[in-house]
Amino acid sequence: MANFVVSFVALFLFYIFQQSNASYNVITFGAKPDGKTDSTQSFLKAWSAACSSASPSIVYVPQGSYLLKAIVFSGPCKNKITVQIDGTLVAPTDYRALGNSGYWILFIKVNRVSVFGGTLDARGAGFWACRKSGVNCPGHVHLLIQSITFNWANDILISGLTSINSQSMHLVINSCNNVLVRNVRVTAPALSPNTDGIHVQISTGVTITGSTIQTGDDCISIGPSTKNMLMSSIKCGPGHGISIGSLGNTVNEGGVENITLTNSIFRGSDNGVRIKSWARPSNGFARNVVFQNLIMNNVKNPIIIDQNYCPSNQGCPHQSSGVKISQVTFRNIQGTSATPEAVTFNCSPSNPCSGIILQDIKLTYMNKAATSSCKNIGGTSSGVLMPASCV
Ligand SMILES: *[C@@H]1O[C@H](CO)[C@@H](O)[C@H](O)[C@H]1NC(C)=O
Secondary structure (H helix, E strand, C coil), X not given: CHHHHHHHHHHHHHHHHHHCCEEXXXXXXXXXXXXXXXXXXXXXXXXXXXXXXXXXXXXXXCCCEEECCCEEEECCCCCXXXXXXXXXXXXXXXXXXXXXXXXXXXXXXXXEEEEEEEEEECCCHHHHHHHHHCCCCCCCCCCCCEEEEEECCEEEEEECCEEECCCCCCEEEECCEEEEEECCEEECCCCCCCCCCEEEECCEXXXXXXXXXXXXCCCEEECCCEEEEEEEEEEECCCCCEEEEEECCCCCCCCEEEEEEEEEEEECCCEEEEEEEECCCCCCEEEEEEEEEEEEEEECEEEEEEEEECHHHCCCCCCCCCCEEEEEEEEEXXXXXXXXXXXXXXXXXXXXXXXXXXXXXXXXXXXXXXXXXXXXXXXXXXXXXXXXXXX
């Protein structure tokens, strides 16, 4: 009987212990919600308290505005961590204060981290203006500063985050497994350079859902070595669309595989769905891709595969892409094109696209049927096809 009571009490305590989340409020660690005082060290202290907690913990950021310089939240941590952000995180007004690391907010080697809410304001306008002026801005070209990045992270949830005016990419998922991004909002001007909304690469099992992205580069871009990715209920535009690529930048490159985009809307974007690769040798590939149930509103290139990407004709003149594109389905895509050619397949002469499936496409240009063009492509078409299929 005594034994029974002891184990019952132990079980009860274990239950309480499991339920109790230690909470670390950044204000307790000295953060100031005035938008002016540098709160970087306070956030780091709250993070390290949470990270060394044996029970699940919360890092809490109350309402207000917090100035953060470049900050790294590193793991691995002892247990799962929830970062609840009710406030706004702002970068220094002078972008030079972020240094040359390429990151503003970086999570590295963390597992089981959830980020709820929060607004990130990277105040990118000064940096964009510097780039436009052509002088040598810090980070220009090689180390553009991303607003929030997850490197080597697993089991991540990002929910309800808002990112505005990043200096370059807003949210980057790099070398991660099992990431859910939901109800995220990204905003930057249509002409802000390289401000991709969400960039994913070298990652498996990334889901992006219910998100609105209005920015100056790709709404979502998918880099090499990415597989099992699902995107749904995305609103994109302005922006450069949802792109797989650029692929084939290097000779040895992991492929992109099993990618689905469904139930999404594009509005005034430069592209709708796009696969692009550099026109140079590579063993990269993109296969088993589905783009379905999409609405295009006034989109310049609603459907495009471009394997002849060679900006400024540098490093690839007269070459063709080694990237193999196969088993790509475009299904139930309707709406309006902003240019006469709504469907463009410009595949590699040395590695033609294969297994391209077109089904129920209805895209018009100024109330008339749009056109399509095909180079080096094989596949099948069925259902209603407007423009007529060239596959
Ligand atoms: C493809 O990716 C989805 C996630 O989007 C996953 O559920 C499915 O198992 C993957 N399929 C294969 C064959 O790996």
